[in-house]
Amino acid sequence: MSETVKKPKGKKAQEQDIAVPVLGPIGMLRWAWTQLTSMRTALLLLLLLAVAAVPGSLFPQRPANPAVVTQYIKNNPVTGPWLDRFQLFDVYASYWFSAIYLLLFISLIGCIIPRVRAHYKALRTAPPRTPRRISRLPQYGTLVIPAAQGATASSALEDAAAVLRKRHYRVETRDAGGERPHLGAETGYVREVGNLVFHSSLVGVLVSVALGGLFGYSGQRTIVEGETFVNTLVGYDQFSPGTNFQSAWLSPYSVTLDKFEVRYDRESVKQFGQPIDFTAHVTTKDGPDAAPKDQILKVNDPLEIGGTGLYLVGNGYAPVITVRDGNGNVALQGPVPSIPTDGVYTSTMVVKVPDAKPDQLGFVGFFLPSAQLNEQGVAFSADPDPLRPQLNLNSYYGDLGLDSGAPQNVYNLDVKNLKQLNGRDLPAKGIVLDAGQTYKLPEGKGSITFDGLKRFIAVDVRHNPGQVPALVFALVAVAGLVTSLYVGRRRAWVRTGTADDGRVMVEYGLLARGEDHGLAKETAKIRQALQEGWGLDSGPVDPPGAAGAAADNGKNAAGPDSGAARNGKESS
Amino acid sequence: MTPLNQTLGQYSELFMLLAAGTYTVALIAFAWDLAKSSATLKAIDARAARQQQESRQLVGAGAPVAASQASAAGGTITADPSMRYAKERRVPARVAVALTILAALIHGAAVITRGVAAGRVPWGNMYEFLTTGAWLVAVVFLLVLLRRDLRFLGTFVVALVIIMLVAASVAFWTPVGHLVPALQSYWLVIHVSIAVLSSALFTLTFAMSALQLVQSRREAKLAAGGEDKLTFMRLVPTALSLENLSYRINTIAFVGWTFTLMFGAIWAEKAWGRFWGWDTKEVWTFVIWVVYAGYLHARATRGWTGTRAAWLSIVGYLCVVFNFTIVNQFFNGLHSYSGL
Numbered sequence: 001m002s003e004t005v006k007k008p009k010g011k012k013a014q015e016q017d018i019a020v021p022v023l024g025p026i027g028m029l030r031w032a033w034t035q036l037t038s039m040r041t042a043l044l045l046l047l048l049l050a051v052a053a054v055p056g057s058l059f060p061q062r063p064a065n066p067a068v069v070t071q072y073i074k075n076n077p078v079t080g081p082w083l084d085r086f087q088l089f090d091v092y093a094s095y096w097f098s099a100i101y102l103l104l105f106i107s108l109i110g111c112i113i114p115r116v117r118a119h120y121k122a123l124r125t126a127p128p129r130t131p132r133r134i135s136r137l138p139q140y141g142t143l144v145i146p147a148a149q150g151a152t153a154s155s156a157l158e159d160a161a162a163v164l165r166k167r168h169y170r171v172e173t174r175d176a177g178g179e180r181p182h183l184g185a186e187t188g189y190v191r192e193v194g195n196l197v198f199h200s201s202l203v204g205v206l207v208s209v210a211l212g213g214l215f216g217y218s219g220q221r222t223i224v225e226g227e228t229f230v231n232t233l234v235g236y237d238q239f240s241p242g243t244n245f246q247s248a249w250l251s252p253y254s255v256t257l258d259k260f261e262v263r264y265d266r267e268s269v270k271q272f273g274q275p276i277d278f279t280a281h282v283t284t285k286d287g288p289d290a291a292p293k294d295q296i297l298k299v300n301d302p303l304e305i306g307g308t309g310l311y312l313v314g315n316g317y318a319p320v321i322t323v324r325d326g327n328g329n330v331a332l333q334g335p336v337p338s339i340p341t342d343g344v345y346t347s348t349m350v351v352k353v354p355d356a357k358p359d360q361l362g363f364v365g366f367f368l369p370s371a372q373l374n375e376q377g378v379a380f381s382a383d384p385d386p387l388r389p390q391l392n393l394n395s396y397y398g399d400l401g402l403d404s405g406a407p408q409n410v411y412n413l414d415v416k417n418l419k420q421l422n423g424r425d426l427p428a429k430g431i432v433l434d435a436g437q438t439y440k441l442p443e444g445k446g447s448i449t450f451d452g453l454k455r456f457i458a459v460d461v462r463h464n465p466g467q468v469p470a471l472v473f474a475l476v477a478v479a480g481l482v483t484s485l486y487v488g489r490r491r492a493w494v495r496t497g498t499a500d501d502g503r504v505m506v507e508y509g510l511l512a513r514g515e516d517h518g519l520a521k522e523t524a525k526i527r528q529a530l531q532e533g534w535g536l537d538s539g540p541v542d543p544p545g546a547a548g549a550a551a552d553n554g555k556n557a558a559g560p561d562s563g564a565a566r567n568g569k570e571s572s
Numbered sequence: 573m574t575p576l577n578q579t580l581g582q583y584s585e586l587f588m589l590l591a592a593g594t595y596t597v598a599l600i601a602f603a604w605d606l607a608k609s610s611a612t613l614k615a616i617d618a619r620a621a622r623q624q625q626e627s628r629q630l631v632g633a634g635a636p637v638a639a640s641q642a643s644a645a646g647g648t649i650t651a652d653p654s655m656r657y658a659k660e661r662r663v664p665a666r667v668a669v670a671l672t673i674l675a676a677l678i679h680g681a682a683v684i685t686r687g688v689a690a691g692r693v694p695w696g697n698m699y700e701f702l703t704t705g706a707w708l709v710a711v712v713f714l715l716v717l718l719r720r721d722l723r724f725l726g727t728f729v730v731a732l733v734i735i736m737l738v739a740a741s742v743a744f745w746t747p748v749g750h751l752v753p754a755l756q757s758y759w760l761v762i763h764v765s766i767a768v769l770s771s772a773l774f775t776l777t778f779a780m781s782a783l784q785l786v787q788s789r790r791e792a793k794l795a796a797g798g799e800d801k802l803t804f805m806r807l808v809p810t811a812l813s814l815e816n817l818s819y820r821i822n823t824i825a826f827v828g829w830t831f832t833l834m835f836g837a838i839w840a841e842k843a844w845g846r847f848w849g850w851d852t853k854e855v856w857t858f859v860i861w862v863v864y865a866g867y868l869h870a871r872a873t874r875g876w877t878g879t880r881a882a883w884l885s886i887v888g889y890l891c892v893v894f895n896f897t898i899v900n901q902f903f904n905g906l907h908s909y910s911g912l
Contacts, residue, residue: 039869039872039873039874040873040874040875040876042869043866043869043870043873043876046862046865046866046869047862047863047866049862050859050862050863050866053855053858053859053862054855054859056850056855057852057855057856057899057903061850063849063850064849064850064851091850092850209848218845218846265749265750267575267576267750268576268578268747268748268749268750269747270746270747270749271746271747271749271750274749274750274752275752275753276573276750276751276752276753276756277573277753277756278753298753299753299754299756299843300753300754300756300757300759300839300842300843301842302842302845309841309845311843311844311845313844313845460844460845461845462845462846464846464847467841467847470847471838471847474834474837475834477830478827478830478831478834481827481830482827485823485827486823514872515819515871515872517816517820
């Protein structure tokens, strides 16, 4: 961390026109580098990062919710595209957000490297020279050893050195044989180590996250009770590979959902019907030939299988339906997952029957687990449990457009090219089916039967090789942070001398580097250890409270400015 | 799952109400203390004058200089910068602290009965987070009082506690209930408890930073020869010592917030399969972390200490409040269930 190069400005610059050194391209680069790695720039980048992260919480984000973004742009035709142009719907992958954090990390690295070098040097050099006037230090005191003890200046210094060494100071005595021997000592080198470890670990966390983006993958799948998911690319409903993903990495395990149990709160009044337990009973096989295992999958309790984590992220009802076509043949039979839209599982349903002949059939509507009619005669669900499961559907016939090859959302029926058969506004009205009932479609187009009900679960499958390194780096970072905040980097000096009457005079002083509120206490402890060693009274000296207060005071008065000046060169 | 105990839940709410009432009386006592401070200050001035006289008698010629210095110092600041207890008896302040202790005891009973009634930790929704958080603010404040004379902060802190309790009861009230599956994890105990504790510490430093700004303006004005309009601020230590103490508390809170972030990430991995996904709540937790990191760095940057650092601390706390209120209620995200 270096101070900024002062650039003459305004009038002064003009006056000193000739004196301004010409900066060549290398000079400019060096100047830019100095600017970038300066403490002030780092601080500004840090604050900028905080501000830049905010819009990502204000606008819908594509990675989390692409459908909401599309809807947002549709609703705001003027501002939407502009926001999109500035990447406000994908803030955390945007150029500007990346620019800020990359600059911050470059600044950080540019700060760490010289500091590592400097600290390495500091570790190998002796504690600094003894100041001429120790009394000027923020912590200062004197002791007198009576002549009767027979101590000498050098023996007293040796005692002081021993006390400091015991307190983990690195000590160097000087002029040991001289008239006024003295020593310099320093401790708390680990403070700077902690600081450097903290900042380096942040780089480590970033690298780990990048690692996950390169070599990880994730996928989603809904599994209806009785269905089996096999971990191959075709087994997924949706799959997002990392940049370097290879499909050979997928280990072919399988997961069968045997039963999914849900419990609702039936005790409290305000939260009546709120889910309190989701339990999926599954049978897993590590490979095609492996032995099956019974396991339980819950929220907050993922399955670890085949190097991936399998997470329970959603659930809903899948009504079992049979559709017969106009020719009387079964065109579709099985469970169709519906998407819950609220706490009572009012679910939207789409059924596409491309195999129906002569016309393809499509159904859109609701599934209600506990259907009731309100005053207007509109059906709604009163409870999330399937007390009276019911289907409310509209039907269509025509070309579903599935043969054209264009990808379609399974949960969305495009009715543009279809003719409607059933609906609230049509003479045939909407289809209302309770469990076990069958409805014959108008115009002899076929029939639909609501056979029964199953539940399904939505699972996320994820593999992230950056996860463990990120955790390790984060833990190391915290350890470094705590060390750098709470270990004091302190310097101590002691000077002794023998008076004419044989008494030995000892003066000592301490100085902290960086913020250190424990310096006064440390000084008091050293003083006490010295007194005990020399058998001195701790009586008449200033009471620790007052000394501490005065010292705090003194330190504070001198502190922040001088401290800041020093710190400016020390911290990143 | 243990069954709910609604009766005990109602007792808990009664205790909350009692605690809020007691805090209110304590607040009045703290305010009374500030108002009465002029009398206290007179006593201190009188003692200082007496000491000067004594020293004048003793030292003679040297005294006038010292006396003028002392009165100059006494005119701006009376409180000890080390924030240790002075000799003067401040009866209203003692009453206020005693009442705060009583209120905190009742409040503690309310928090614990709430937890017992629900059969789990009492921080499963916003009502519980606020009431438990307010309790921690009071407890941390009282604990600091054991070591330092921060009674000048009492009005501020107790007022914040009352605001939190009122907000909890009026805006976020929720009867005793079970947790949704997403919250059924031991990480709720770890992650949220550290978040509440850090927030409580940030609340204290917010109060101190705000006072620091007032005090430093007053100091500058007095140094320029202005009139002292905020005499009660003489009970408050110097801006510098406020800054130093709030820095110390902020370092602890920052480490706590780092753990909040980390444990949140670990829990997110367990629940949703990814440790970081820029969910709105994650974004704001990150923003708060970065702002306080900026604060720590500002303390080590020339030109950014003092007032600017205090502003950063205040902005950080405003982010904490925003994160809790606005983000929880109005922003869609994976944390939305933790609400009402």
